[in-house]
Amino acid sequence: MPTGSMNELTASSTLPAHRAGGRPAATLAVTGAATALTLMTYSAPMVTLSDTATALGTSLSAQAWLLNGAPLGLAALLLVAGSLADDYGRRRIFLSGVAALGVTTALGALANSTLVFTLARVAQGVASAAILASSLGLLAHAYPAGPGRIRAMGVWGACVSGGIAVASPFAGGLTTLANWRLPYAALGALALGVAALAPRALTESRAPREGRPDLAGALTLGLALVALLAALTLGRDGWLRAPVGALLLLAVALTAAFAYVEHRTATPMLDLGLLRRPPFLAATAGGLFTGFSVIGLFSYLPTILQRANGVSAMDAAWLFAFWSGISLVVALQARRLAGRISARHQLAVGFALHAVALLTMLGAVAADSLPRLLPGLLISGVGSGLLNAALPLLAVESVPADRAAMGSGANNTARYIGSAAGVALMIAVSTASGSARDDLVAGADATLLVAAGLAVLAAVSVVLLRERRPTPR
Numbered sequence: 001m002p003t004g005s006m007n008e009l010t011a012s013s014t015l016p017a018h019r020a021g022g023r024p025a026a027t028l029a030v031t032g033a034a035t036a037l038t039l040m041t042y043s044a045p046m047v048t049l050s051d052t053a054t055a056l057g058t059s060l061s062a063q064a065w066l067l068n069g070a071p072l073g074l075a076a077l078l079l080v081a082g083s084l085a086d087d088y089g090r091r092r093i094f095l096s097g098v099a100a101l102g103v104t105t106a107l108g109a110l111a112n113s114t115l116v117f118t119l120a121r122v123a124q125g126v127a128s129a130a131i132l133a134s135s136l137g138l139l140a141h142a143y144p145a146g147p148g149r150i151r152a153m154g155v156w157g158a159c160v161s162g163g164i165a166v167a168s169p170f171a172g173g174l175t176t177l178a179n180w181r182l183p184y185a186a187l188g189a190l191a192l193g194v195a196a197l198a199p200r201a202l203t204e205s206r207a208p209r210e211g212r213p214d215l216a217g218a219l220t221l222g223l224a225l226v227a228l229l230a231a232l233t234l235g236r237d238g239w240l241r242a243p244v245g246a247l248l249l250l251a252v253a254l255t256a257a258f259a260y261v262e263h264r265t266a267t268p269m270l271d272l273g274l275l276r277r278p279p280f281l282a283a284t285a286g287g288l289f290t291g292f293s294v295i296g297l298f299s300y301l302p303t304i305l306q307r308a309n310g311v312s313a314m315d316a317a318w319l320f321a322f323w324s325g326i327s328l329v330v331a332l333q334a335r336r337l338a339g340r341i342s343a344r345h346q347l348a349v350g351f352a353l354h355a356v357a358l359l360t361m362l363g364a365v366a367a368d369s370l371p372r373l374l375p376g377l378l379i380s381g382v383g384s385g386l387l388n389a390a391l392p393l394l395a396v397e398s399v400p401a402d403r404a405a406m407g408s409g410a411n412n413t414a415r416y417i418g419s420a421a422g423v424a425l426m427i428a429v430s431t432a433s434g435s436a437r438d439d440l441v442a443g444a445d446a447t448l449l450v451a452a453g454l455a456v457l458a459a460v461s462v463v464l465l466r467e468r469r470p471t472p473r
Contacts, residue, residue, distance in 0.1 A: 034198070040170060040171075042167075058114045064233045070122070073127075074128050074416040079270055081093060081409060094134040097130025102195055105124055109182070137408060154334050168324070169314070220261055224251050225417065279394060285465065287410075287412065289455065291422055292454045294455075296423050300430065302319075305319075324381065325381070330381065330389070331385040349383070350383040359448070392408070429450055431443055
């Protein structure tokens, strides 16, 4: 995602790890810890949504905002953060993001209305964007291409799964112990602790380019994504309403303006030429459909179980900790696939397994049977682990070496656009007939089928997006 001087990173990639990136092990530990905390903060509403909505008096139609606040901030600022990290220092942007995450998460614990909590979540998403975009840039600098980088990216992907795995019992347990505010207060304190320890562990790296920062590109893209995600969230109350249509048209116009700006500027935030590269498109499609089918579904499924089957917050937490725990283990072991299966084909296998898993879960909500969900959660956990290990590696390797942060930013932007759209879609599908138990039961199976269909589409897409070999003459 981010970029930098080709000479600088090309030279560094030929050096030993301790010279190229300073302190690789310390860099991996700190970026991994911050990434895990970012995903814990992101995932906390999955099990606290019902309590938070009740306490804040949030209507059913407005609950998508409680879930979509962080994805909105993430999607809008990831590419911007990646570009800033490459040009002005990955360490600097990373440290700013971790400190901001601590402050904004703590402020979320003090929210007294849906609006205030949503704004706090958007700010958490902005801080998370700085962390995620710069962390992969720091790792790419610390670990030159080779087995070390494959292992580091696998560990980073495992931290994504681990953060989600720990978030459910962590947030559910603290909510049961006190109330929904305690998990956010605790996560804020932990993030501030990491911010205090991180400066000594990280070495600054950047890939500065000549020319001015792409402020026009940052503004047009950020506003386009805000308009798109606002339209997707408001669409829950009716897709044919005038505000939804106006926001969608605005998003299209601003995207066109962004493309125009990027073609004209000497230092684009996103090199549009990358869109002609199949590996980059595969990485971006993989991120988008991971958000759509995986994150979007599992962001709202715990709430369906709580409302349709009366599952407690802690039971839902342990159930999804099982899924994300499997994902964590698989992501850690996925490095053993290096040399045997490409990252692109690993994505295809991951999406295929996720689709199969969702089909095995059909009827479980109607049967009010949590054990019936376990085989599907196991299979989906394996698929998710493969996705989390392959995506960061493909994101970094699908762009020039000096634009690693840009690659990371583009991939995560796609992931969280997909996530926000997926949440809105899953809520719309699951509650299309109403919020009574019978309606939610029918909606649960429809939601699983939609998510499975998206996963199949994703698997086919990443298989087809392959490099074309020149035709011999």
